[in-house]
Structures are given as C-alpha cells and as structure tokens.
Amino acid sequence: MRVCVLGAGVAGLTSAYQLARDGHEVTILEGRDGAALEASFANGGQLSYSYVAPLADPSVLPHLPAWLLQSDSALRFVPRLDPQQWRWCLSFLLACRGERARQTAIEMLQLGALSRATLHDLVQREAIDFNYVRNGKLVVYRDANAFDAARRKMAYLQTAGSDQRALDAAACVALEPALERAQPLLAGGIHTPSEEAGDCHRFSVALADVLKTRYGVTIHYETPVHSFVTERGSAVAVRTPQGEWRADAFVVALGNGSAPLLRELGMRLPMYPLTGYSLTIPGAPGQAPRVSVTDLHRKLVYAPLGERLRIAGMVEIAGMHVAQRERRLALLKRQAQEIFPDAGDYAKAQTWCGHRPATPDSKPLIGATPYRNLWLNTGHGALGFTLACGSARVIADAIAGRTPPLDLGAYAWQR
Known part of the structure; x- marks a missing residue:
C-alpha cells in the first residue's frame, strides 16, 4: 500500500519507519528544509518513560x-x-x-x-x-x-x-x-x-537517512501540505505547491500544523x-x-x-x-x-x-478519523521523543488491521 506521512518530525519519521518495515511504499512530505526542525529540534532530551x-x-x-x-x-x-x-x-x-x-x-x-x-x-x-x-x-x-x-x-x-x-x-x-x-x-x-536520554534532532536526522537508504522511503522537504482532496469519505490526495500527491492512506503527524490542516475537513483537534x-x-x-x-x-x-x-x-x-x-x-x-x-x-x-x-489531557491523538484512510499521530506535547516509537507502533498496527498492544480508544480523536 502507498502511505503518505505528513511531517518529518520524530512522530512522522518513526511512523514511516514502522510502516516501511511492514512493507508499505512510504512517502514523507515536510514543509521545512530538513528533518525535526520544529518541536523535535532541541527538546529536553530526556526519554522519561x-x-x-x-x-x-x-x-x-x-x-x-x-x-x-x-x-x-x-x-x-x-x-x-x-x-x-x-x-x-x-x-x-x-x-x-x-x-x-x-x-x-x-x-x-x-x-x-x-x-x-x-x-x-x-x-x-x-x-x-x-x-x-x-x-x-x-x-x-x-x-x-x-x-x-x-x-x-x-x-x-x-x-x-x-x-x-x-x-x-x-x-x-x-x-x-x-x-x-x-x-x-x-x-x-x-x-x-x-x-534514558538522547538527542532527538540527531536521532531524527539519522533515522531519515536510514529510511531513505535502507527502506526506500522518499522524503520531500520544502513541500508544505495546504489541503486534502477527498472523495466519498476517503482522502485521495494532498495539495502542495509542487502539485498533488496521491496515496492509499495518509498519516497526519504535523504537530501544530495538524489542527489547521484538518479544520477544513470538519475536524477540530483539541x-x-x-x-x-x-x-x-x-x-x-x-x-x-x-x-x-x-x-x-x-x-x-x-x-x-x-x-x-x-x-x-x-x-x-x-x-x-x-x-x-x-x-x-x-x-x-x-x-x-x-x-x-x-x-x-x-x-x-x-x-x-x-x-x-x-492536548488538554496530555495524551497524543493516535488512530482513525471520519475519513477511512486518514490517520492521526500528533499532539504529543513535551513528550514527543519519549512516546514517538510507541505511537508509531500503534498507528502502524491500526493501519495494517492488527490489534494494537494498547487500547486505541484511549488515544482517539474525540475520546
């Protein structure tokens, strides 16, 4: 399946990693000119599980x-x-x-x-x-x-x-x-x-390189997503300055950019x-x-x-x-x-x-949306680095139709 991940912060990159390991053809679209240049750039560095x-x-x-x-x-x-x-x-x-x-x-x-x-x-x-x-x-x-x-x-x-x-x-x-x-x-x-502790930016840059060289993931930087193209309850493409990108499934991992992007689809993220x-x-x-x-x-x-x-x-x-x-x-x-x-x-x-x-209760938003092939992995607050790999595992399981190891309803939009 062709999966398009929106965002090359630590949540988007780890999502792409789990999806690529599942055998999906993965593309990442990122508005900035490199990986992890927003909330993932110079956070606290603690992995505080x-x-x-x-x-x-x-x-x-x-x-x-x-x-x-x-x-x-x-x-x-x-x-x-x-x-x-x-x-x-x-x-x-x-x-x-x-x-x-x-x-x-x-x-x-x-x-x-x-x-x-x-x-x-x-x-x-x-x-x-x-x-x-x-x-x-x-x-x-x-x-x-x-x-x-x-x-x-x-x-x-x-x-x-x-x-x-x-x-x-x-x-x-x-x-x-x-x-x-x-x-x-x-x-x-x-x-x-x-x-544990680690440098989230260095982790993200290194993971982006692994995704490209080992798993064949395509990453397009300087490609901001402006809106979705939808048909009959599905997202079929996203619009960017470089044109439309089509995929079978989309994962929104844009951090603060997630809410304004999805508002036009009638989704108000908390x-x-x-x-x-x-x-x-x-x-x-x-x-x-x-x-x-x-x-x-x-x-x-x-x-x-x-x-x-x-x-x-x-x-x-x-x-x-x-x-x-x-x-x-x-x-x-x-x-x-x-x-x-x-x-x-x-x-x-x-x-x-x-x-x-x-989010108000600090839990990230992970899982399905009203559009059957549009998924969320966003809203991690100050715990993006700590929770990124687990969140990525959960969203990859959900997309694959596997039963996630956690109650997905606890992290659902409109929970």
Missing part, C-alpha cells in the same frame, strides 16, 4: 494562581483573543479531575513502556548515533511536603510497574556528585534507573501550542551531571548529550506568539546556574524556543 503523567492533575490546581501571575513562573498564561486558547484551557481544567487524571497516568505509562521497548528494538536493528544513554533519572525536590507527596505517588505508580526509589539529599549527591553545591536546597529525590525553551551548553568535565536530572521546583530538566548538556523547561500558554524570548531564556540560564553553577560554559549556550503541540 516513567514520568509521563499528565500536566492536567488535581495537584496543579492550588498552584495555578501563582504560576500564572508570577513573571518568573515555570507556567505562564498569556491571554489572547483566541477562542481556541480558551477552549483548551477549559478542557485542561476539566481534565484535572482526580479519577480521569489517574486513568490518564496509567494509559500514558502503558504507552511509555511500549515506546521504550520499540525504541530498544530500533536501536538494536539500526546503526543510529544520537548520544543515546541509559543513565537513569533523578527528580529532586526542594520542598519536604512535595517530596512526601512524590513518595506516595511513587508507591501508586509502582503498582503499574514503575521502578523507582526515594533518596534523601545526601543520597542524591552520592548518586549525582554535580549536585553537591545544591545539597542545602534539597529535601530529597526520586530515582528511576530505567530512564490541540494548542505550548511554548518551551532550552539551552545547550558545552559540559564541564567532572562538573556536568551524568544522570538526567529534573528540578521539580523550577520545572527544569537536565540531560547529558555526549559532551553537551541540554537544559530545558517552562510552559507558556500563549499560542504561536513569543513576546519575551530573550527574557525567558535569561531566566532559564539563571535558574540553571542556581543548581548547577559549574556544569558548563553558559556563555556559549545555544538557545532554542519551540512550540509543543499539546
């Missing part, structure tokens, strides 16, 4: 006023005359209900576990260099009450197969000596030895772009962390990528607008130096600002 709990959780509600009103808050809301923004925020609040949030957490953990197994299989099969390490993850807490709550939540997640242990401040430093100067700030931490920031600095030997670290107080993540350190965080609900880029990047740098002052050369930081395509 055990930390995929939704942002929408009852525990966030008491913190929302401070997060939304303080200028240095990790979460920042910039109101706009945009009905989509307000619909998304209302749906987010509804998704914070306790039972729904707990069920979502379990479903995300299942998708994370599938994604980890699928990535391991890919890494074993293909020679891909992307600074991949299985280095574990340490989430550090500065507030004793927050740490106690985390330990209780850890016990709950362990029932779903999560492998974690609680550490006091001294044990955190023993595990990651780069935290020594920050020890007085710490109440404790949760260590998950199974977590997605909104959440802005995030990152720094990539040359790591200082012996001073940069070798374990992935998350500072929960600041909502910042630290991932070692070879000789570099990736620092990422912040969530802005502001649409595609970026009004305070330099100010937010400067804040990110100051907060990183607070916990890892000697981790590397901050003066040489490569900066990035990107828009994560997020």
